[in-house]
Amino acid sequence: MTGGGVTGGGVKVWVLHLALLAVLFSAQFWLSPYHATNLVRIMVLAVFAMGYNLAFGYTGLLSLGHALLLAAGMYAAGLPAQLWGWSAGPAFIAGVAGGGLMAAAVGLLALRTAGVSFMIVTLMFAQAGFLTLLYFAPITGGDDGFALANASRRIFGFDLSADTPRFLAAFVIFALGLLASLALVRSPFGRSMVAMRENEERSRMLGYNPFMVKLAALACSGLYAGAAGAAYALLFGYAGASFATIQYSILPMLYVLLGGAGTTLGPFLGALVMFALIEAASGLTSAYFFLVGAALVALVLFAPKGILGTIRERWVRWLP
Amino acid sequence: MALEVAGLIAGYGPVTVLRGVDFRAEPGRITCLMGRNGVGKSTFLKCLMGLVPATEGTIRLDGTALEGLPAHEVPRHGLAYVPQGRRLFGPLTVAENLAIGGLVQGNDRATLAHVLTLFPRLGERLSQVAQTLSGGEQQMLSIARALCLKPKVLLLDEPTEGLQPSMVSLIQDAIRTLTGQGVAVVLVEQRVDAVLRLADSVAFMVAGRVEETRDVKGLAADDPVFRNYVGV
Numbered sequence: 166m167t168g169g170g171v172t173g174g175g176v177k178v179w180v181l182h183l184a185l186l187a188v189l190f191s192a193q194f195w196l197s198p199y200h201a202t203n204l205v206r207i208m209v210l211a212v213f214a215m216g217y218n219l220a221f222g223y224t225g226l227l228s229l230g231h232a233l234l235l236a237a238g239m240y241a242a243g244l245p246a247q248l249w250g251w252s253a254g255p256a257f258i259a260g261v262a263g264g265g266l267m268a269a270a271v272g273l274l275a276l277r278t279a280g281v282s283f284m285i286v287t288l289m290f291a292q293a294g295f296l297t298l299l300y301f302a303p304i305t306g307g308d309d310g311f312a313l314a315n316a317s318r319r320i321f322g323f324d325l326s327a328d329t330p331r332f333l334a335a336f337v338i339f340a341l342g343l344l345a346s347l348a349l350v351r352s353p354f355g356r357s358m359v360a361m362r363e364n365e366e367r368s369r370m371l372g373y374n375p376f377m378v379k380l381a382a383l384a385c386s387g388l389y390a391g392a393a394g395a396a397y398a399l400l401f402g403y404a405g406a407s408f409a410t411i412q413y414s415i416l417p418m419l420y421v422l423l424g425g426a427g428t429t430l431g432p433f434l435g436a437l438v439m440f441a442l443i444e445a446a447s448g449l450t451s452a453y454f455f456l457v458g459a460a461l462v463a464l465v466l467f468a469p470k471g472i473l474g475t476i477r478e479r480w481v482r483w484l485p
Numbered sequence: 486m487a488l489e490v491a492g493l494i495a496g497y498g499p500v501t502v503l504r505g506v507d508f509r510a511e512p513g514r515i516t517c518l519m520g521r522n523g524v525g526k527s528t529f530l531k532c533l534m535g536l537v538p539a540t541e542g543t544i545r546l547d548g549t550a551l552e553g554l555p556a557h558e559v560p561r562h563g564l565a566y567v568p569q570g571r572r573l574f575g576p577l578t579v580a581e582n583l584a585i586g587g588l589v590q591g592n593d594r595a596t597l598a599h600v601l602t603l604f605p606r607l608g609e610r611l612s613q614v615a616q617t618l619s620g621g622e623q624q625m626l627s628i629a630r631a632l633c634l635k636p637k638v639l640l641l642d643e644p645t646e647g648l649q650p651s652m653v654s655l656i657q658d659a660i661r662t663l664t665g666q667g668v669a670v671v672l673v674e675q676r677v678d679a680v681l682r683l684a685d686s687v688a689f690m691v692a693g694r695v696e697e698t699r700d701v702k703g704l705a706a707d708d709p710v711f712r713n714y715v716g717v
Contacts, residue, residue, distance in 0.1 A: 353588050360585045363574040370534060370568070372560035372589035372634065482614075 178485050182347055185430065186340050193332045203444075205332055207436050208339035209396045210420070214432030215346045216264075216389025217417035222426035223350055224382040225362030227280075229414045230271060230287030233294040234387045236409035237267035238394025240298070240305065243404035246317035248304075253320040257395045264391015265384050272383040276376055291414055298406040310405025318399055331400050338396050339433075342389060347429045347485060349385065358382050362427075390417075423464060425473030429485045434472055487512045487669040488533075488564075488638045493542035493552075495532040502528045504693035505542070510638055510669040515660065517680045517701075518673045519715050520690035526673045527569060529690070530640045533671075534566045535559045546638065561589060565636035567627050569643050569673075575616035579607055582615050582626055587633030600629045603659045621652025628659065638669045645679060657683055677711050689714035 189208070193201055213235055220226040241263025245251040251259070275286040298305045305311075315326050323330035349355050357378050360368040365375045398404040407413075416439075417432070424435025442460055446453035468475040477484040493506040502525045510516045518526045531537040533544060535556035544551040546562055554562075574582050583600065584592055601608040604625040610618065615626060624644055631639060641660070645653040660683065664670055674680050680687055681701060688698045691714060699710060 353584070353592070356581060356585050357588060359577065359581075360574060363576070364572065366536065367572050367574070368585075369556045370536070370560065370566050371586055371630070372557055374555070374557045 175483075177483060178347070181484075182343060182429070185433075186336075186343070189339070190336055193329065193336075198328055201328065201332055203440065205335040205400060207433075207440050208335045209393050209400065210416070210440075211433040211436040212339055212342040212396065213390055213393035214417040214420035214424075214436055215342050215429075216386040216393070218421045218426065218429075218432045219346065219349070219358070219389065220383055220386035221418065222421055222428070222431070223355065223362060224358040224379055226276075226379060226383060226386075227284050227418075228275075228287040228383075228386075229284045229411070229418075230275070230289075230291035230294075231386070231390055231417055232409050232411060232413035233271065233287075233291040234264045234268050234390030235394040235397075235413055236294060236298065236406070237387070238264035238391030239398045239404045239408055240394075241391065242395030243311070243313060243398040244304070246313050246399070247311055247404075250314075250317060253318055253325055253399045256317065257320075257392075257399060260395020260398070261388055261391045264394060265388040268387020268390070269380065269384040271387075272380045276379050276383065288411070288414070291409065291411065295406060295409040298409055305406065306404070308406050310403055310407070313398060313402045313404070315402070318402055325400055326402060335396065335400055338392060342392065343429065343433070346389075350429060350485060354378075354381070359427075419461070422471055423461065425471030425475070425477070428471070428473040428477060431471055431473045438472065487547060488671070489543075489545045490533070491543045493529070493532060493539055493544065495528065495537050495539045495542075497528075497537065501540075502537075502693055503532060503539075506690075506693070506695055508688060508695050510671050512637070512667045512669050513664050514685040515664055515670040515672055515683055517684040517687040518671065518690060519675070519680065519687055519711075521714070521716055524690040525693040526690055527642055530566060530568075530642055530671070530673065533559075533564060533640060560634050560636075563635075563637035564640065565631035565634045565638070566640045567631045567642065567644060569646070573615040573623055573626055573630070576614060578612050578614055579618070579626055580611040582630050583607075583611075583633055586630030590633065590635050592633070596633055596635055600632045603632070603662060604629050604655075606655075619652075621648045621655070624648060624652070624656060625659075628656065632663070636668060638671065639663065640671045642673045643675065644672070646675075653679075675715070677706050677715070681706060 192204055196204060217231050220228055238260040242256040242260030245259055246256040271287065271290050275283055275290065278286050299307050318325040325331050325334055357373055360373060361375055361378050369375060420432050420435035420439055423438055424431030442457050443453060446456035470478055473484060488510040490506055490508040493503050494501065496502040506529055520526055528537055532539055535554055539552045542552065546564060549562055551559055551562060574585060583597060587596060606622060607625055607629055615623065618626060628644065645656055660670055681704065684701045686698060686700050688695045
């Protein structure tokens with residue numbers, strides 16, 4: 166059985182990723198405005214899920230606190246734009262940095278635990294973050310959040326509230342995120358992440374410092390979450406505490422599990438399929454989450470490695 | 486002078502397993518550790534690697550103190566460990582396992598080429614997923630991965646256990662080649678025939694201590710020393 170692992174596939178892998186990007190880029194020309202806006206949301210949430218995938222799928226860190234990182238990015242971008250009139254470029258950079266720094270700070274404490282304890286500690290951090298946003302409601306807008314002024318949603322002269330620039334901005338962020346994630350998991354650092362996921366003690370015997378590798382992986386994951394949060398705020402003009410609720414910690418996990426943990430395209434596919442499932446089910450019944458749940462249970466039963474994980478295991482071994 | 490251990494005491498929580506181990510391993514020589522089950526052979530190797538903390542005693546590698554170092558620092562000083570049961574990164578390919586093994590030393594091509602010269606069979610299976618290799622090939626990969634660390638001392642815990650004779654012989658040849666290149670090998674081995682064929686000296690452990698060390702030259706399979714310490 167050859168061509169597996171995380172670095173197989175060679176040129177085919179890059180061609181596959183570039184082909185996906187070409188299809189997504191072209192989608193702005195053939196999708197309706199409604200579906201194009203949905204695709205913008207999917208691409209932004211897929212960036213969030215890519216970050217989750219780096220922590221969970223590649224490094225084995227099962228976090229329930231990623232909503233905090235998303236919110237950190239969202240508010241680190243949104244507040245300077247709102248309070249001091251920062252434009253979209255600097256605000257976005259602040260958001261990415263906010264997510265990364267928050268992840269590193271949480272990681273310094275949470276990574277002293279592992280497994281279920283790590284899940285609970287990260288969940289507690291996220292809840293604390295959510296409550297902090299509510300507590301400082303005069304600044305953060307609390308539950309209601311706040312809308313960003315259109316003047317702050319401009320970059321290189323383009324208005325991000327307009328359909329085409331918003332689509333292009335989301336596409337650029339998604340494309341950079343995807344290619345960086347592919348390069349990262351195929352790099353020596355990516356191998357050390359996988360070594361951590363597979364067995365910490367074995368990795369330690371080979372000279373790896375598990376704490377530092379996991380901290381770096383979590384910080385990278387935070388950069389992605391921060392980018393997604395900042396992008397969401399700037400592209401849709403809104404930041405709110407609802408993005409710090411546990412729902413937004415569970416969503417990236419579902420996207421990754423659905424698409425395939427430890428696959429580079431899995432987060433996007435998971436976000437896309439989940440979005441489509443909710444869209445289709447909500448047209449049939451108001452209890453649409455019941456149908457979505459049933460579909461997920463079926464997936465876990467028949468394809469526990471997710472869609473791409475199963476495809477990789479059975480047919481396409483070179484999928485990264 | 487390579488590895489010198491003096492008065493090493495270690496265990497698991499309140500249970501003391503090593504009770505003052507004194508031990509030496511010289512460059513270019515194979516030193517076997519023998520003893521009955523539970524005397525602390527594997528614990529000793531784990532303690533050398535920092536995986537089981539020493540409560541007393543010293544571990545010196547070319548004069549550098551290793552005791553008290555965090556486990557991930559030890560391999561950087563020239564100690565490599567192949568534990569019992571192979572313990573590969575199963576879902577990864579042979580090439581990826583080797584790359585992970587050599588990462589902290591910079592993954593230079595010369596080291597990889599050297600490792601593949603020792604185990605040419607791995608060179609033919611670089612893109613094969615590790616968990617699909619045969620038992621013997623997995624053991625080769627486990628040793629090869631450790632060699633990517635360019636060790637001065639290689640610790641092997643029963644490397645030929647459960648393997649077919651042709652594989653045993655390939656692995657033993659590789660170990661001999663390594664000692665020819667100046668690597669000190671510490672080998673936990675239970676089979677007398679393997680010890681007599683491979684080792685230069687043998688250290689017998691009893692109840693967490695090295696009780697006696699003998700040169701293999703002059704020892705025969707029916708020597709009473711084996712019956713005394715190993716029960717065979």
